[in-house]
Amino acid sequence: MTQAETAALAPHLPVVATTIDDVRRRLETLAGDVAGAATDARPRVALVPTMGALHEGHLALVDRAAELADIVVVSVFVNPLQFTDPADLERYPRDLDADLATLAGHGADLVFAPDVTEIYPRGDTATRVTAGKVGGLFEGRSRPGHFDGVLTVVAKLLNIVGPQFVLFGEKDAQQVFLVRRMIADLNLPVAVEEVETVRDDDGLALSSRNRFLDARERRAAVTLPHVLEAAVSASDRGIDAVLAAAQSAAMGEQLVAMDYLAVVHPDTFLPVDDDYTGPARAIVAARVGDTRLIDNAPLYLGR
Numbered sequence: 059m060t061q062a063e064t065a066a067l068a069p070h071l072p073v074v075a076t077t078i079d080d081v082r083r084r085l086e087t088l089a090g091d092v093a094g095a096a097t098d099a100r101p102r103v104a105l106v107p108t109m110g111a112l113h114e115g116h117l118a119l120v121d122r123a124a125e126l127a128d129i130v131v132v133s134v135f136v137n138p139l140q141f142t143d144p145a146d147l148e149r150y151p152r153d154l155d156a157d158l159a160t161l162a163g164h165g166a167d168l169v170f171a172p173d174v175t176e177i178y179p180r181g182d183t184a185t186r187v188t189a190g191k192v193g194g195l196f197e198g199r200s201r202p203g204h205f206d207g208v209l210t211v212v213a214k215l216l217n218i219v220g221p222q223f224v225l226f227g228e229k230d231a232q233q234v235f236l237v238r239r240m241i242a243d244l245n246l247p248v249a250v251e252e253v254e255t256v257r258d259d260d261g262l263a264l265s266s267r268n269r270f271l272d273a274r275e276r277r278a279a280v281t282l283p284h285v286l287e288a289a290v291s292a293s294d295r296g297i298d299a300v301l302a303a304a305q306s307a308a309m310g311e312q313l314v315a316m317d318y319l320a321v322v323h324p325d326t327f328l329p330v331d332d333d334y335t336g337p338a339r340a341i342v343a344a345r346v347g348d349t350r351l352i353d354n355a356p357l358y359l360g361r
Protein backbone atom coordinates (compact mmCIF):
# COMPACT_ATOMS: atom_id res chain seq x y z
CA MET A 59 0.00 0.00 0.00
CA THR A 60 1.38 3.45 -0.87
CA GLN A 61 1.84 6.21 1.68
CA ALA A 62 -0.97 8.21 0.08
CA GLU A 63 -3.32 5.20 0.34
CA THR A 64 -2.39 4.61 3.98
CA ALA A 65 -2.95 8.28 4.80
CA ALA A 66 -6.28 8.28 2.99
CA LEU A 67 -7.45 5.33 5.13
CA ALA A 68 -6.56 7.06 8.39
CA PRO A 69 -9.01 9.93 8.88
CA HIS A 70 -6.88 11.64 11.53
CA LEU A 71 -4.05 12.12 9.04
CA PRO A 72 -4.00 14.56 6.13
CA VAL A 73 -4.19 13.20 2.60
CA VAL A 74 -0.82 13.12 0.81
CA ALA A 75 -0.35 14.27 -2.78
CA THR A 76 2.99 13.93 -4.49
CA THR A 77 2.25 15.38 -7.92
CA ILE A 78 1.03 18.80 -9.01
CA ASP A 79 -1.94 17.26 -10.85
CA ASP A 80 -2.87 15.28 -7.77
CA VAL A 81 -2.65 18.21 -5.36
CA ARG A 82 -4.87 20.30 -7.67
CA ARG A 83 -7.38 17.45 -8.09
CA ARG A 84 -7.55 16.86 -4.35
CA LEU A 85 -7.97 20.57 -3.69
CA GLU A 86 -10.94 20.61 -6.04
CA THR A 87 -12.48 17.65 -4.20
CA LEU A 88 -11.88 19.26 -0.80
CA ALA A 89 -13.31 22.56 -2.07
CA GLY A 90 -16.39 20.69 -3.30
CA ASP A 91 -16.81 19.07 0.13
CA VAL A 92 -16.51 22.44 1.91
CA ALA A 93 -18.82 24.21 -0.56
CA GLY A 94 -21.33 21.38 -0.19
CA ALA A 95 -21.32 21.75 3.59
CA ALA A 96 -21.42 25.56 3.77
CA THR A 97 -23.57 28.23 2.21
CA ASP A 98 -20.92 30.80 1.31
CA ALA A 99 -19.12 30.61 -1.97
CA ARG A 100 -15.44 29.93 -2.46
CA PRO A 101 -13.62 27.98 0.28
CA ARG A 102 -10.50 29.73 1.58
CA VAL A 103 -7.22 27.86 1.24
CA ALA A 104 -4.14 28.43 3.41
CA LEU A 105 -0.67 27.13 2.52
CA VAL A 106 2.02 26.37 5.08
CA PRO A 107 5.27 25.85 3.14
CA THR A 108 7.79 23.69 5.00
CA MET A 109 10.84 21.56 4.38
CA GLY A 110 9.56 18.89 6.76
CA ALA A 111 11.24 17.91 10.04
CA LEU A 112 8.12 19.40 11.57
CA HIS A 113 8.04 20.64 15.15
CA GLU A 114 5.82 22.75 17.42
CA GLY A 115 6.80 25.88 15.51
CA HIS A 116 5.31 24.43 12.31
CA LEU A 117 2.24 23.26 14.22
CA ALA A 118 1.63 26.85 15.37
CA LEU A 119 1.54 27.80 11.68
CA VAL A 120 -0.85 24.96 10.87
CA ASP A 121 -3.12 25.84 13.80
CA ARG A 122 -3.25 29.48 12.72
CA ALA A 123 -3.89 28.38 9.11
CA ALA A 124 -6.86 26.32 10.30
CA GLU A 125 -8.28 29.44 11.98
CA LEU A 126 -7.93 31.47 8.79
CA ALA A 127 -9.04 29.03 6.10
CA ASP A 128 -11.39 26.18 5.26
CA ILE A 129 -8.67 24.06 3.68
CA VAL A 130 -5.11 23.81 5.01
CA VAL A 131 -2.32 22.58 2.74
CA VAL A 132 1.13 21.84 4.16
CA SER A 133 3.92 21.45 1.64
CA VAL A 134 6.87 19.29 2.61
CA PHE A 135 9.72 19.79 0.18
CA VAL A 136 13.44 20.07 0.82
CA ASN A 137 14.23 22.62 -1.85
CA PRO A 138 17.71 22.02 -3.32
CA LEU A 139 17.70 25.48 -4.92
CA GLN A 140 18.05 27.22 -1.56
CA PHE A 141 21.01 25.16 -0.29
CA THR A 142 24.49 26.46 -1.00
CA ASP A 143 26.31 23.65 0.78
CA PRO A 144 25.70 20.17 -0.70
CA ALA A 145 26.56 18.57 2.68
CA ASP A 146 23.87 20.68 4.35
CA LEU A 147 21.32 19.55 1.74
CA GLU A 148 22.42 15.95 2.17
CA ARG A 149 22.05 15.92 5.95
CA TYR A 150 18.76 17.85 6.06
CA PRO A 151 16.29 15.52 7.87
CA ARG A 152 13.66 13.85 5.68
CA ASP A 153 10.99 11.64 7.26
CA LEU A 154 7.52 12.05 5.76
CA ASP A 155 5.92 9.45 8.02
CA ALA A 156 7.17 11.29 11.11
CA ASP A 157 5.90 14.58 9.64
CA LEU A 158 2.45 13.07 9.02
CA ALA A 159 2.36 11.76 12.58
CA THR A 160 3.31 15.23 13.89
CA LEU A 161 0.51 16.80 11.85
CA ALA A 162 -2.15 14.38 13.09
CA GLY A 163 -5.01 16.21 14.77
CA HIS A 164 -3.77 19.69 13.77
CA GLY A 165 -6.19 20.61 11.01
CA ALA A 166 -4.01 20.00 7.96
CA ASP A 167 -6.20 18.62 5.16
CA LEU A 168 -3.63 18.00 2.49
CA VAL A 169 0.12 17.44 2.47
CA PHE A 170 1.95 18.19 -0.77
CA ALA A 171 5.17 16.19 -0.70
CA PRO A 172 6.63 16.21 -4.22
CA ASP A 173 9.92 14.76 -5.45
CA VAL A 174 12.59 17.13 -6.69
CA THR A 175 11.81 16.12 -10.30
CA GLU A 176 8.16 17.12 -9.87
CA ILE A 177 9.16 20.67 -8.92
CA TYR A 178 12.23 20.95 -11.15
CA PRO A 179 11.51 18.57 -14.06
CA ARG A 180 14.19 20.12 -16.26
CA GLY A 181 16.82 20.04 -13.52
CA ASP A 182 18.40 23.37 -12.74
CA THR A 183 15.57 25.82 -13.45
CA ALA A 184 16.59 28.67 -15.76
CA THR A 185 13.83 31.03 -14.58
CA ARG A 186 14.22 32.27 -11.03
CA VAL A 187 12.88 34.95 -8.77
CA THR A 188 15.72 37.16 -7.57
CA ALA A 189 15.75 38.58 -4.08
CA GLY A 190 17.79 41.71 -4.94
CA LYS A 191 20.04 43.63 -2.55
CA VAL A 192 18.47 42.49 0.71
CA GLY A 193 18.74 38.91 -0.55
CA GLY A 194 22.53 39.29 -0.50
CA LEU A 195 22.73 40.51 3.11
CA PHE A 196 22.85 38.63 6.43
CA GLU A 197 21.66 35.07 5.63
CA GLY A 198 22.27 35.76 1.95
CA ARG A 199 25.88 36.80 2.55
CA SER A 200 26.90 33.46 3.99
CA ARG A 201 24.57 31.55 1.64
CA PRO A 202 24.72 33.30 -1.78
CA GLY A 203 21.64 32.54 -3.86
CA HIS A 204 19.76 31.13 -0.88
CA PHE A 205 16.90 33.63 -1.04
CA ASP A 206 16.58 33.38 -4.84
CA GLY A 207 15.99 29.67 -4.21
CA VAL A 208 13.49 30.34 -1.43
CA LEU A 209 11.51 32.89 -3.45
CA THR A 210 11.52 30.72 -6.57
CA VAL A 211 10.09 27.71 -4.76
CA VAL A 212 7.59 29.80 -2.78
CA ALA A 213 6.36 31.39 -6.05
CA LYS A 214 5.99 27.92 -7.56
CA LEU A 215 4.13 26.56 -4.54
CA LEU A 216 1.77 29.56 -4.57
CA ASN A 217 1.05 28.93 -8.25
CA ILE A 218 0.50 25.23 -7.68
CA VAL A 219 -1.80 25.55 -4.65
CA GLY A 220 -3.40 28.96 -5.28
CA PRO A 221 -4.04 29.81 -1.60
CA GLN A 222 -5.61 32.98 -0.20
CA PHE A 223 -3.21 32.82 2.78
CA VAL A 224 0.41 31.73 3.13
CA LEU A 225 1.98 31.36 6.57
CA PHE A 226 5.56 31.83 7.74
CA GLY A 227 7.32 31.84 11.08
CA GLU A 228 8.69 35.08 12.53
CA LYS A 229 11.97 33.27 13.27
CA ASP A 230 12.92 33.56 9.59
CA ALA A 231 12.45 37.33 9.58
CA GLN A 232 14.52 38.01 6.47
CA GLN A 233 12.66 35.29 4.58
CA VAL A 234 9.29 36.76 5.61
CA PHE A 235 10.42 40.25 4.58
CA LEU A 236 11.55 39.02 1.14
CA VAL A 237 8.43 36.89 0.56
CA ARG A 238 6.21 39.86 1.42
CA ARG A 239 8.14 42.02 -1.01
CA MET A 240 7.95 39.39 -3.78
CA ILE A 241 4.20 39.10 -3.27
CA ALA A 242 3.82 42.89 -3.51
CA ASP A 243 6.24 43.26 -6.44
CA LEU A 244 4.63 40.46 -8.46
CA ASN A 245 1.03 41.33 -7.44
CA LEU A 246 0.40 37.81 -6.20
CA PRO A 247 -3.16 37.48 -4.82
CA VAL A 248 -2.26 36.02 -1.43
CA ALA A 249 -2.05 37.41 2.11
CA VAL A 250 1.02 36.66 4.24
CA GLU A 251 0.37 35.69 7.83
CA GLU A 252 3.37 35.75 10.19
CA VAL A 253 3.27 33.61 13.31
CA GLU A 254 5.26 34.30 16.47
CA THR A 255 8.36 32.22 17.14
CA VAL A 256 7.80 29.18 19.35
CA ARG A 257 10.57 28.73 21.93
CA ASP A 258 11.82 26.04 24.28
CA ASP A 259 11.55 26.77 28.01
CA ASP A 260 15.04 28.32 28.07
CA GLY A 261 14.19 30.66 25.17
CA LEU A 262 15.88 28.84 22.28
CA ALA A 263 13.77 29.25 19.14
CA LEU A 264 12.49 25.92 17.79
CA SER A 265 14.22 24.96 14.55
CA SER A 266 14.54 21.79 12.53
CA ARG A 267 18.29 22.26 12.91
CA ASN A 268 18.23 22.06 16.73
CA ARG A 269 18.26 18.27 16.41
CA PHE A 270 21.86 18.48 15.17
CA LEU A 271 23.04 19.98 18.47
CA ASP A 272 24.67 17.68 21.00
CA ALA A 273 23.99 18.29 24.71
CA ARG A 274 26.85 20.81 25.18
CA GLU A 275 25.95 22.68 22.00
CA ARG A 276 22.28 22.73 22.97
CA ARG A 277 23.23 24.41 26.28
CA ALA A 278 25.47 26.89 24.46
CA ALA A 279 22.77 27.70 21.86
CA VAL A 280 20.82 29.62 24.47
CA THR A 281 23.36 32.40 23.83
CA LEU A 282 21.22 33.48 20.85
CA PRO A 283 18.08 34.36 22.84
CA HIS A 284 20.33 35.87 25.55
CA VAL A 285 21.90 38.18 22.95
CA LEU A 286 18.43 39.27 21.85
CA GLU A 287 17.24 39.79 25.43
CA ALA A 288 20.30 42.01 26.06
CA ALA A 289 19.54 43.97 22.88
CA VAL A 290 15.90 44.51 23.82
CA SER A 291 16.74 45.60 27.37
CA ALA A 292 19.15 48.26 26.08
CA SER A 293 16.80 49.49 23.34
CA ASP A 294 15.68 52.68 25.10
CA ARG A 295 19.33 53.85 25.10
CA GLY A 296 19.76 53.79 21.30
CA ILE A 297 21.49 51.66 18.70
CA ASP A 298 25.07 51.88 20.08
CA ALA A 299 23.92 50.69 23.51
CA VAL A 300 21.90 47.89 21.90
CA LEU A 301 24.85 46.60 19.88
CA ALA A 302 27.25 46.88 22.83
CA ALA A 303 24.87 44.99 25.15
CA ALA A 304 24.24 42.29 22.55
CA GLN A 305 27.94 41.88 21.79
CA SER A 306 28.83 41.48 25.44
CA ALA A 307 26.09 38.84 25.86
CA ALA A 308 27.59 36.98 22.88
CA MET A 309 31.07 36.77 24.38
CA GLY A 310 32.51 33.98 26.46
CA GLU A 311 30.69 30.97 25.00
CA GLN A 312 33.42 29.02 23.19
CA LEU A 313 31.06 26.81 21.20
CA VAL A 314 29.24 29.78 19.67
CA ALA A 315 30.80 31.62 16.70
CA MET A 316 28.76 34.73 15.93
CA ASP A 317 28.15 35.37 12.25
CA TYR A 318 26.18 38.62 12.38
CA LEU A 319 24.35 40.77 14.84
CA ALA A 320 22.42 43.75 13.49
CA VAL A 321 19.43 45.97 14.06
CA VAL A 322 17.34 46.47 10.92
CA HIS A 323 14.54 48.76 9.87
CA PRO A 324 11.21 46.91 9.50
CA ASP A 325 10.43 48.59 6.15
CA THR A 326 13.78 47.97 4.43
CA PHE A 327 15.53 45.19 6.36
CA LEU A 328 18.65 47.39 6.15
CA PRO A 329 20.67 48.34 9.25
CA VAL A 330 19.17 51.39 10.94
CA ASP A 331 21.06 54.71 10.96
CA ASP A 332 22.95 55.73 14.11
CA ASP A 333 20.34 58.34 15.05
CA TYR A 334 17.28 56.23 14.23
CA THR A 335 14.50 55.97 16.78
CA GLY A 336 11.38 53.83 16.31
CA PRO A 337 10.46 50.21 15.66
CA ALA A 338 13.26 47.90 14.57
CA ARG A 339 14.32 44.26 14.68
CA ALA A 340 17.46 42.79 16.19
CA ILE A 341 18.70 39.84 14.12
CA VAL A 342 21.39 37.34 14.99
CA ALA A 343 23.06 34.32 13.41
CA ALA A 344 25.70 32.07 14.90
CA ARG A 345 27.34 28.75 14.32
CA VAL A 346 27.00 26.44 17.30
CA GLY A 347 29.41 23.59 16.62
CA ASP A 348 28.60 22.69 13.00
CA THR A 349 25.04 24.00 13.15
CA ARG A 350 24.03 27.44 11.98
CA LEU A 351 21.19 29.01 13.96
CA ILE A 352 19.30 32.28 13.52
CA ASP A 353 16.92 34.28 15.69
CA ASN A 354 15.49 37.78 15.99
CA ALA A 355 13.37 40.01 18.21
CA PRO A 356 11.36 43.17 17.65
CA LEU A 357 12.38 46.20 19.68
CA TYR A 358 11.71 49.92 19.87
CA LEU A 359 14.82 52.10 19.65
CA GLY A 360 14.72 55.15 21.88
CA ARG A 361 17.45 57.63 22.83
Ligand code: PAF
Binds near residue numbers: 107108109137212
Ligand atom coordinates in the same frame (compact mmCIF):
# COMPACT_ATOMS: atom_id res chain seq x y z
O1 PAF B 1 11.36 28.18 5.75
C1 PAF B 1 11.42 27.12 5.09
O2 PAF B 1 11.26 26.01 5.59
C2 PAF B 1 11.75 27.21 3.60
O3 PAF B 1 12.63 28.25 3.33
C3 PAF B 1 10.49 27.31 2.72
C4 PAF B 1 9.75 28.60 2.98
C5 PAF B 1 9.58 26.12 2.97
C6 PAF B 1 10.89 27.30 1.23
O4 PAF B 1 11.55 26.13 0.90
